[in-house]
Amino acid sequence: MSRLIVSRLIWVLPVVFIVLVMNFLLTRLVPGDPITALIGDFPAPPEYEARMRAEFGLDEPLWRQLLLYLWALVQGDLGYSFFNRQPVAQLLWERTLNTLLLMVPVLIISSVLGVLVGMYAAVQRSRALDVLISALSLGGKSVPIFWSGQVLIILFAVNLQWLPAQGMQSIRGVDPGWPQVWDFVAHWLMPGAIAVAFNMAIVARVARVAFKESILGDYVTTGRAAGLSQRVVLFRHVMPNAMIPIITVVGNNFSNLLTGTIMVEAVFGWPGLGQVFMTSIAQRDYPVLQGVFLLVTLVTILANLITDILYAIVDPRVRAGYARA
């Protein structure tokens, strides 16, 4: 087990380093240099520019700038927002919590529903469910997720006026306790449902195939012959085998889920990373944009790492392979 983790870390660390260097180099894309961007159109004397450059370490050679950048990152310093001078790390931290409030329920609901629907489709050999799953996953690959959000807003918030169109909670404020919870749920419902639908389609699709294959195993016949109930066979014996490919897909799909959440947030004005990303684009707030990129990429790499490790925990064969190697 530890051998597996070490071997995956050896692969992950260089990737993280490359991502950090890339993020550092991204700044070079800006026409002029960061100081020109910082000063903006305001005419500044060259001495001032030079002093600013020295202050930010921009007169140093590139490799020293890279080291300075990495050193700052180690200390948790992601720079400051051009817009309101807030530390980027602090800003992103606050927003990440709101993104998690949207995303964690989505991840749980869509995974459970996806596995159940896929399992049901495989066990019942339901043609209708097969078609539904295929249609949903084809639709998910073809619809711009932010547009489906707009359509729901126009339907349920503007025309029917059932649900709030924007935000995470009512601006006017509600009584603490249950009213607050219901207020949150009402705001979560539309963005959450969209993200659930997109993610569930992907999970259900793999789950269906995985259960279909796993149900053909000889151990199923043996279990049934030994008099085990359908339920015991399905949940104790078929499910663990079917979960292996499902975990891989859920994990590898994490970056898509995160991107989808960011887009949905932008449409629904959910005060998370997506909304900050959209406003920072409008304000050309480069440090914040780079911070979001770094955060999203590192989280994706972490999710892939966790997937690999979970995969080994679930599949004894992988574990054994690493123990022998």
Place this chain on the structure above:
Amino acid sequence: MQSSIPASGPDTRVRDRRLVRLLSSSVAILSFGVILVLLGCAVIGPIVYSGQELALTSASLVPPSGQSWLGTDELGRDVFVQMLFGSRTSLLVGVAAAVSATLVGIAIGAIAGFGSNRVDTVVMRVTEIFQVMPSFVLAAVIVALWGPGTMRIILIIAILSWPQTARLMRGEVLRIKSLDYVNAARCLGMTETQILWREVVPNALAPVLTVGTLIVGQAILLEAGLAFFGLTSPDVASWGKMLNSGQRFFYQGWWLSVFPGLAIFVTVLAFNLAGDKVAEIFNPRSED
């Protein structure tokens, strides 16, 4: 697949039969039909309505009517006319990015599959790094920092889309290079480079090209996303950009969001269906 293959020109016969299968599939005909109609709109539309793309009128936020089929926006510009111009952007970006990504993917995959083990390892590691990156966020940050522009967006989408093609190409090349006819070519005295580009690559192309059709759809979605986040130049019509302005008028003009989004959906769906169908017929081994 037919078991008896006629003695003369077996390869072309099989391909003909596949073409017949493709043309007799209603899904394929429908999706290729939609793509053709869209191409027609993109080519002819802007000519017919030349110069009217940004034409302002006093009638702002007018609902769909006989006068303006899909309504007008907040500045009185015709939504239908803007969408015709937008189809040009979407198709141009989608096709150009997919073609470039496919070419890059073919070259890189071929080198990885045919090169030494060390070359293969290095190339595949780089490919994995590209696949880990969340492509939309990276593309958005690059465009935000570098500045907008259709050519730049095509370039960025292509750079982020080649890995899947490269992986597929590498697999095909690995499979083909151990076949007998490659050895035969070697015995005939062909150099390794000749074998790779004249004998191996042409036979590895079919699955790779079908994936290219799917990349068109992904590229159109990516461009729409970038435009929705406000990352295209203000003077280029784009469906995603229309959705961005629609965002401010949910209460006054549903048609500003509904129609451009529908256009993106139908276009991407057509490319995905066409790609799936072509893959199903020309590449039976493909894992969905």
